[in-house]
Amino acid sequence: MSGTGVFAAATSIEQVSAAEGDGTRTAFSASINEGWDIGGNANGGYLMAIAGRAMAAAAGRPPLTLTAHYLRPAPAGPCTIDVDLVRSGRRLATARASLRIGGKPTLELLGTFGDQQPDDGPTYERAAPVDMTPYEKCPIMPSATEAAGPALMDRLASRIDPADAGFRNGKVTGDPTVRGWFALAADEPIDAIALLLAADAFPPPIFNSGMPVAWVPTVELTVHIRATPAPGPIRCAFRSRFIHDGLVDEEGEMWDSTGKLVAQSRQLSLTPRG
Numbered sequence: 001m002s003g004t005g006v007f008a009a010a011t012s013i014e015q016v017s018a019a020e021g022d023g024t025r026t027a028f029s030a031s032i033n034e035g036w037d038i039g040g041n042a043n044g045g046y047l048m049a050i051a052g053r054a055m056a057a058a059a060g061r062p063p064l065t066l067t068a069h070y071l072r073p074a075p076a077g078p079c080t081i082d083v084d085l086v087r088s089g090r091r092l093a094t095a096r097a098s099l100r101i102g103g104k105p106t107l108e109l110l111g112t113f114g115d116q117q118p119d120d121g122p123t124y125e126r127a128a129p130v131d132m133t134p135y136e137k138c139p140i141m142p143s144a145t146e147a148a149g150p151a152l153m154d155r156l157a158s159r160i161d162p163a164d165a166g167f168r169n170g171k172v173t174g175d176p177t178v179r180g181w182f183a184l185a186a187d188e189p190i191d192a193i194a195l196l197l198a199a200d201a202f203p204p205p206i207f208n209s210g211m212p213v214a215w216v217p218t219v220e221l222t223v224h225i226r227a228t229p230a231p232g233p234i235r236c237a238f239r240s241r242f243i244h245d246g247l248v249d250e251e252g253e254m255w256d257s258t259g260k261l262v263a264q265s266r267q268l269s270l271t272p273r274g
């Protein structure tokens with residue numbers, strides 16, 4: 001699950017202590033790299049990927065479902081991840097983790113880990129992959145080097161469907177939906193850890209509701225990994241259904257190049273303030 005490439009390096013971890021106490025806690029160190037941020041604050045999916053990689057190492061298997069609660073913004077710099085293995089069974093393992101910066105808890109997580117089991121049981125799909133403009137015909141999302149987008153976009157090769165990109169120039173669709181294609185730079189393979197980033201790597205769909213295009217701090221993010229992706233960009237669709245009391249929900253679905261559902265996400269965020 002470590003892999004090679006820019007993303008793999010930016011989410012790399014190092015075990016700094018063997019399992020302690022009753023043998024269930026392991027400590028890791030990592031670095032929150034510059035350039036994976038939105039306005040100086042590390043992207044929530046990127047933080048989840050760092051912690052998720054440490055948890056997967058402790059569990060000895062990739063994530064199936066992971067939930068993160070965000071306690072405070074995370075600037076670039078060193079961090080630690082303490083992982084508690086709650087239970088390790090034949091097929092599944094459950095772990096808790098705390099990502100800390102300067103000793104202060106920044107991210108608290110709980111997840112279940114296990115290898116994918118293809119064809120293990122019946123299949124039912126109520127919805128097909130969302131229809132969208134082909135990857136090659138979608139514009140590249142603006143990056144920081146163009147002085148038009150967040151630094152995070154310099155690390156990706158993602159593209160947004162032009163039908164949902166009107167918020168950039170004040171022409172919102174009125175439908176809080178954003179569709180696009182997620183890809184890492186330099187054709188770096190997308191694994192279960194990268195899907196954690198994909199779940200939070202697009203402009204929030206609330207931007208198409210007419211609300212200010214500003215920072216949308218994540219309160220809680222849950223990602224379900226449904227399959228190992230086939231090579232190629234990931235087809236993504238994110239939508240918000242309820243916006244009130246200063247909070248907004250967001251639901252996401254991600255399909256691989258073969259049309260297979262590979263991840264689902266749901267998050268609760270603070271509404272942007274212009």
